[in-house]
Amino acid sequence: MIESVATDLPGLVAAAERRYIDRNPESRRRHEERAEVMPGGNTRSVIHVPPFPLTIVRGEGARLVDADGHEYVDFLGEYTAGLYGHSHPVILQAIRAALDDGIVLGAPNRYEAVFAQAICERFPSLELVRFCNSGTEANLLALSLARVATGRPAIMVFEGGYHGGVFSFVSAGGSPINAPFPFVVAQYNDAEGAAQLIAGHAHELAAVIVEPLQGSGGVIPGEHDFLRALRQATAEHDVLLVFDEVMTSRLSTGGLQQVVGVTPDLTTLGKYLGGGLAFGAFGGRADLMRRFDPSRAGALPHAGTFNNAVLTMAAGAAGLTQVYTAGEVERLNGLGDRLRDRLNGFAAERGLEFSATGHMLEAGYSYARRGFVALSLPLGEPDIDGFAAAVEAFLDGGLAP
Ligand SMILES: Cc1ncc(COP(=O)(O)O)c(C=O)c1O
Numbered sequence: 434m435i436e437s438v439a440t441d442l443p444g445l446v447a448a449a450e451r452r453y454i455d456r457n458p459e460s461r462r463r464h465e466e467r468a469e470v471m472p473g474g475n476t477r478s479v480i481h482v483p484p485f486p487l488t489i490v491r492g493e494g495a496r497l498v499d500a501d502g503h504e505y506v507d508f509l510g511e512y513t514a515g516l517y518g519h520s521h522p523v524i525l526q527a528i529r530a531a532l533d534d535g536i537v538l539g540a541p542n543r544y545e546a547v548f549a550q551a552i553c554e555r556f557p558s559l560e561l562v563r564f565c566n567s568g569t570e571a572n573l574l575a576l577s578l579a580r581v582a583t584g585r586p587a588i589m590v591f592e593g594g595y596h597g598g599v600f601s602f603v604s605a606g607g608s609p610i611n612a613p614f615p616f617v618v619a620q621y622n623d624a625e626g627a628a629q630l631i632a633g634h635a636h637e638l639a640a641v642i643v644e645p646l647q648g649s650g651g652v653i654p655g656e657h658d659f660l661r662a663l664r665q666a667t668a669e670h671d672v673l674l675v676f677d678e679v680m681t682s683r684l685s686t687g688g689l690q691q692v693v694g695v696t697p698d699l700t701t702l703g704k705y706l707g708g709g710l711a712f713g714a715f716g717g718r719a720d721l722m723r724r725f726d727p728s729r730a731g732a733l734p735h736a737g738t739f740n741n742a743v744l745t746m747a748a749g750a751a752g753l754t755q756v757y758t759a760g761e762v763e764r765l766n767g768l769g770d771r772l773r774d775r776l777n778g779f780a781a782e783r784g785l786e787f788s789a790t791g792h793m794l795e796a797g798y799s800y801a802r803r804g805f806v807a808l809s810l811p812l813g814e815p816d817i818d819g820f821a822a823a824v825e826a827f828l829d830g831g832l833a834p
Contacts, residue, residue, distance in 0.1 A: 452795070454484060459500040463488040478598075479512070482802050487794075492519030494811040497799055505799035506816050510807035513648070513680050516705035516765075517752055518811035524708045527751035528744050536743045544746035551753045552706070552714065556678075556688050558696045562716030563725060564740045568679035568703030569597025571713035572642065573612060574735060575699045579640035579673045580614075581733060582721055587634060588614050589641040589672075591621040593650030596642060596677050596701075603650050621647055622655060624662035631663075635670035640699075645689035648680040652805070657693050664695045673721075679703035679713075684766060686759050705757075708748025711739070761810060768817060769808050775821045779828055787828060796823040 454461065464485035467474035475481045488500040495518050497505045510516060517524050531544065545564065553559050565571055576588055594602040601608040602618060617634050619627045621643075631641065641663055647653040667674040676697040682688040683705055690697060699717035706712055716722060724733045739745075780787055793800065798820050800806045 457501050460488045461485050463500055494518050495809050505797055508798050508800040508806045510809040513807040514704035515809050517709055518809045523751050523755050524748050527747045531743050531747035542743050544750050545741045548746050548750035558700055559716035560719040561722035562714055565713040565737055566711045566739050567713045571701035571715040572596040572600055575675050575701050575715040583639040585637050585639040586615050587617055587637040589617045591619050593621050593647050595649035622659045624659040628662055628666040631666040631670055638672045640673040640675050641667050642675040642677055644677045646681050660693045660695050673698040675699045677701050686762050706749055707745045708752040710745040710748050712745050772817050779825050783828055792827045798823055
């Protein structure tokens with residue numbers, strides 16, 4: 434069956450695209466409307482899908498509804514930022530309560546200390562933390578701090594790494610709009626190669642930045658020995674080690690650094706930690722972070738109108754202290770582990786590598802075009818079973834004509 438499907442793959446893909454266009458006239462219309470005022474109808478490259486993306490008009494729990502009224506179970510989870518789902522009552526209540534007291538106060542507010550304390554308790558390598566508005570910004574700030582603190586300009590990154598819109602090394606050579614820092618590019622999971630490069634470039638390296646699991650580069654786990662070797666080599670050469678845990682901090686109560694047993698000098702955070710609102714944070718060693726203390730002579734400036742945005746601080750604090758508790762961390766990651774094992778089992782039984790995005794939309798499941806899945810708290814076992822069954826049906830039947 435699979436073989437015969439493969440011979441007519443272009444025809445089947447064209448038919449699937451036709452069905453998609455016919456099924457989604459309102460999403461198409463809205464795409465065309467957007468394209469009159471936004472390049473390609475898009476303001477966020479990763480959510481573009483040819484011939485046009487679905488316009489989502491509503492989300493509730495783990496359910497999405499598109500502009501043509503179709504319902505989907507959300508297995509994208511906003512690329513990990515949607516961990517709480519679309520309408521968690523604790524998050525909604527925190528936002529509503531904050532709204533009632535004013536949202537642009539132009540001063541420290543009552544939520545940020547609670548939130549900062551919860552983050553520092555959760556991730557002990559963060560002795561001090563500062564907030565910003567995205568993971569990209571957190572990385573820009575952490576790396577700029579590293580450059581000032583060491584007096585050296587260069588940053589070591591890894592092929593396949595993604596640290597934000599201006600820090601992407603997913604495709605060869607890196608993005609043409611990367612920030613203009615001098616980069617030294619090493620191979621991910623090559624401990625010896627990276628240690629040699631760190632030694633060879635120590636005179637110019639401010640920091641090594643690494644995702645302890647490469648997310649956008651293909652969900653590739655960092656080998657523990659590799660990450661520990663980075664810690665050792667950076668410490669030996671007085672280079673700072675930055676863990677980008679924007680995506681991975683949700684994977685255990687103390688992030689992946691806790692699992693691997695590595696204490697980085699600086700850590701960057703983002704995504705779900707803002708409760709579903711725009712969020713970024715960076716933190717780490719107190720001696721480094723204190724450079725931002727504005728009461729000190731020569732303090733580094735770090736302004737940002739929305740650094741302590743009231744709604745984000747309130748939603749993030751409520752989420753971390755009341756919702757994503759240790760028990761929930763364990764439950765959600767257990768659910769993810771079981772789903773991954775089932776999908777890997779299907780592929781192994783059939784000797785296949787697969788990606789089934791289009792078919793999965795028709796079956797009512799939404800996830801990223803590149804095959805990326807991120808679970809959220811409102812998903813239940815029946816959703817997981819349904820998703821796995823839809824994948825299995827796809828593998829057994831091939832692409833439906
Ligand atoms: C590991 C990692 N770092 C940084 C970022 C950038 O975060 P943001 O999209 O909030 O700028 C992302 C986003 O996907 C990420 O996965």
